[in-house]
Amino acid sequence: MTNSVGEIEDAAAMLVIGSNTTEAHPVLAYRMRMAKKKGAALIVADPRRIELAEEADVFLQLRPGTNEALLNGLINVIIAEELMDREFIAARTEGYEEMAAAVARYTPEYVAEITGVAAGDIRKAARLYAGAERAGIYYTMGITQHTSGTNTVLTIANLAMLTGNLGKPSSGVNPLRGQNNVQGACDMGALPVVYTAYQRVDVEENRNKFSRAWGVELNPQPGLTVTEMMEGALEGKVRFLYIMGENPALTDANLHHVEEALEKVEFLVVQDIFLTETAAKAHVVLPAAAFAEKGGTFTNTERRVQLFKQAVTPPGKAKADWQILQELARRVGFNWQYNGPADIFAEITTLTPSYAGISYERLEQEGGLQWPCPSPDHPGTPYLHGDKFTRGKGMFSVVEYTPAAEMTDGDYPLILTTGRNLYHYHSGSMTHRSKGIEAYRPEELAQVNVDDAARMGICDGDLVKLSSRRGELETRVEVTDVVPPGVVFMTFHFPAAPVNILTNDKLDPVAKIPELKVCAVKMEKVAS
């Protein structure tokens, strides 16, 4: 998030796109409702008539996979009606003319054809967003899990820059992160191309810094992404795979492919708190401590580094991840001497400019700090890009609409889109082991539109078979008008109905994110 959670309720307009906030980020949705109560306009764009849509001033129910077209349409209206922030564009950005020329053909009428959203609603949404003093855009995987995901994010940035909605409170471009420390993991360099704080491994100066600190020579070649690792395993180039606290056997696209890779790899180590679908394939399984059984920091979606303490001891012989890693490091010849997370964090701050001013002492006293926090006297940064952008001036991008990689056809006539529900989390390894939640929401209910269901003679609770070019599964359905005709929605929470057997592993070329939000499927009723 460029901005902070606490700022949401003071927004004058909110554009929520590709985010089912009430279910995936309930507490943030509370804030949006509070903003609404204080008079903010709410624009919701989603293929499904999600809960927030009911409260929206305008709801844009677009076809899955048409985000960039819709956003270009909003930009087109804002320019055509001269609702943009000329001062901001002149002072803070470049590339406006090229971008403006490119969106000229995205008239509301043209965009309506692509997205299925009425031209009048596109105009209304553009006016609400551009007319507000402070307007924030909030999105999640509905934007990024497309082959055009990176482009769509650039369009979102275009929209925010066009209206001057960056670098001030209650505005901004705000991806709502889905996992409690996904921000921290990225910040810590758990990525193939960068060390901590996004310092590239292929920049010599960075490499030298880390090399000095760690006392070894470092590889200058960027590494493999998760999808490439799976390919590597299949090709025999990756011989040793170490998975800590993840369950790709259920969460990654095109599962049959992942399964094959996990079985093929020469040596698989899985470190987790449960014997997950992935751990079951491992050669060695290492029992880890859960969050309450250790201390450390998590960095949340608003870049806030938060310290927490151990509450209970781990069960049996389970150990904290850092302890396991340290013991392993010593066995391969590295003399690590960390007495606890505090020592590790102290080292992190010396190598990570955005964390340089943060310390456990400060976190304890100040209750969390938002990076960048470059020095011990820096108060942290509630919103980014206050005076200038990282690269100086903000660059408008020219983005054209490109359809999803897989379209429906006679064999696979329905679009499958995926997401989360309120009660479960990810592959469900934790929530399925929570008694109350499991009792309340024990199984997948794929959402099927009432008209589609009627045509196929499917009733609420019926069992259906869904198949794509990559696999098939059986699931029970909920017949509803939350999804439009021609669209089926499933979550990826249930091992018994692993939706990623069906999904397309076609990647966004830049971010390497698979297109989990659109694939073509067919549905058949299973005789009971």
Add this chain to the structure above:
Amino acid sequence: MYEKQILICAGTGCISSGALDVHEALHNELKKHNLEEKVRVILSGCHGFCEKGPIFIVYPEDIFYCEVTVEDMPELVEEYLVKGNVVERLLYKDPITNQRVTSHEDIPFYNKQKRLVLRNCGVIDPENIDEYIIRGGYQGLRNALQLDAVKVVEMIKNSGLRGRGGAGFPTGVKWEFAHRSQGDKKYVVCNADEGDPGAFMDRSVLEGDPHAVLEGIMIAGKAIGSDEAYIYVRAEYPLAVRRLRTAIAQAEEYGFIGNNILNSGFNFKINIKEGAGAFVCGEETALLASIEGERGMPRPRPPFPAVKGLWGKPTCINNVETLANVPLIMRKGVDWFTAVGTERSKGTKIFALTGKVNNTGLCEVPMGMTIREIVFDIGGGIRGGKKYKAVQIGGPSGGCIPESQLDLPVDFDSLTAAGAMMGSGGLVVMDEETCMVDLARYFLTFTQNESCGKCTPCREGTKRMLETLERITQGKGEPEDIPRLESLAKSIKDSSLCGLGQTAPNPVLTTLRYFRDEYEAHIFDRRCPAGLCKDLLRYYIDAEVCNGCRACTKVCPAEAISGEKKEPHVIDDAKCVSCGACFDRCKFGAVKKK
């Protein structure tokens, strides 16, 4: 050209006494005699003398006929309208002198009154705006629109007008607050949620003179800078709602409501909101919540509605009777208005006179008139020649005024000092057969039922007070009950959220103050002095009088009476259920209460 005009009262009271049937019968008779062109019949608003309804006044002679029936119509038309002979037997008969009275102005019920607010009630056709205008209607609005808003506020302040809905807050001060509040939008709300049991003055004004209320609302709108009003009226007042709707439509047609009223640039709109009849919705913040569609529960003040009211906007809330005073003040001036009433309570007050009094009905009296004058002159004294005991003024929030205070002047401050309150103007007269503990229990039952449940003292406290009073009337009282009641009542008054809770203990406190001996008799002697509380009632047979006719033994459902024929009988207290059947049955007066 009409020669005569007949006003038939079509207030809710007279309608339930059959006024509409009488109206129809009269029409038929007039037709028969070809008098339709000569006699004009008007269904008017309430005349106030509901006891004697249906009421019928003939002009220009001013003949007051009362308790007329459908069967009387042929005679009335034949004898009076055709032949010109007054029908004596349908005239009002003074209960004291037993004389028939011809003109309503000679009837004590009317001639002690000062009908300012009710000036048009029973006189005009409430569904005809012209009749209102002819009698000076909308002149007050005309005057107000020519003045600065500040000047209008000042006039109402100087008039000394105080809210007629309960607490008597100075209306001008309230308007000044709302006038001074900043806001892009302001509201006027007319509180027509008349909830006190037995009170119906607001209903009568709405039914009999709806334009007066509309005019008052618009003057308030001009004064505070509002362009929209809501009238919150009980759905149980269908006639009032209908007449209001008619009046609004007519006023719109005449340009008194709408845009650029009387070319002054002043715009105004009036909405009607029907309430579901919860007593607490008469409390202004609960009323606002109800208009907004929320549960009718009071909100803490401050912020006062004048600052943050309906939908958060500055709002001025006045009751019907208060607003009906306003056009008069604007038309006739402050001096005219302040000439009536007392030093700190100006003008008149309408009371709903009910209970054990001869003339029940609606009366308007100048502030400062004594209770004695109201009860004995206007009310014609106690029914059946019984002894006066007390009046309950101010409904369930008010208090009891005993005989010793009969000469108490009725004004806001004197009543409050006596432990009662003006309230909305309910005035219930009680005679010697009224048990004051039972009366307190009755009112507590009402407030307990109507407590909204929001705040602890009112929700839980009135329940415990009621339970205690029930125990006392059932003969299960304990000596500690009196101090416990007093202490609890004080805490409820002191700490409840809204006016309902803060005043709910008043009937108990005033009866304890003036009739403590009755409580003590119930608790210590297990005796109800008024002979009303069934559980404390014991019957016995006076052996001196009983002739042993055995009639009582046959009606006793509990076989509690024994005795040989022609010998005095005896009631077995252990078996007796105090039903009173023997008492009613005995022709000789041998069965007595103790």
Add this chain to the structure above:
Amino acid sequence: MVTLTINGRKIEVEAGTTILQAAEKLGVFIPTFCYDPRLSLVGACRMCVVEVEGARALVASCCTPVGEGMMVQTDTERVLTARRANLNLLLANHPLDCLTCEKAGNCRLQDYCYLYGIEKSEFGGEQKDYAPDDTNPFFVRDMNKCILCGLCVRTCHEINGAGAIEFIKRGFDSKVTPAFDDPMEHSPCVFCGMCTDVCPVGALTPRLGMGKGRSWELTKVKTICPYCGTGCGLELYVKDNTVVGVRGDADSPVNRGQTCVKGHFGLDFLNSPDRLTTPLIRKNGALVEATWDEALDLVASKLKEVKGTEIAGLASARVTSEDNYLFQKLLRMLGSNNVDHCARL
């Protein structure tokens, strides 16, 4: 700024401050049931009444703004009498099962009765008699214990927005419940659990901790929710090395005490019998228990057999930053930049 006097002490506060807030600044204690600074002010419970010079009745300090020159007394006999009467009334309509009540020791009704010396109510009479609603798997509702402060109702409407519960009926029969007095499961409730956090008495009890320990036996440890990226602060309540209670952390700048169903009711996976408790090594196709030395030695020997670039690792968006840092450090020190995690999911 406004100057007022509370119990003889002068204080200057901003206009719009309530008497209660001003008193808090002076360290003057005023009891409350229905007050929560995060919610709208209703002035319903009347526990916080104080005496203000010139005011006809006592005023509720929680919702009365200060006025210039205001003279406030918070502990006069008149105030104490009203508070005692209030507690007497609440107690008369409340079960006296404190011996077994889960809320004992952490119950404001109990605390105030202790403070004001209310041993038992001086009133008898009718009491509420509802069947407890235990139809949902997350918490039990016993409306006999409810004191109708409305904190849960306001939390549900104003914070969550679900609006699943409201007051029904009136006066003494008032009750907090879903529409048509249905069980919670048939209401719009999304089981965020915030109602159970704000309940000052034992009317709403999470199942997790029932029978697992008295309130004074529990240790509170602050933590961060392990689920989505919002980073809500939570309070864990621990007894005998087991988490037996969870509440939103009101001090957290992120969630200010707010929670969703996962954070509030979804942490008992910690106690799951499925937890891994020992290292496992695959032998003859099956995973068998092993010691740490066996497992780590095996992993280390395998690591030494392969080239750096043949190693790949997935870190985790669910472990700490410290853990992630060491993970990528280890792989990079071994010569591999093949580090990733599921940031994209």
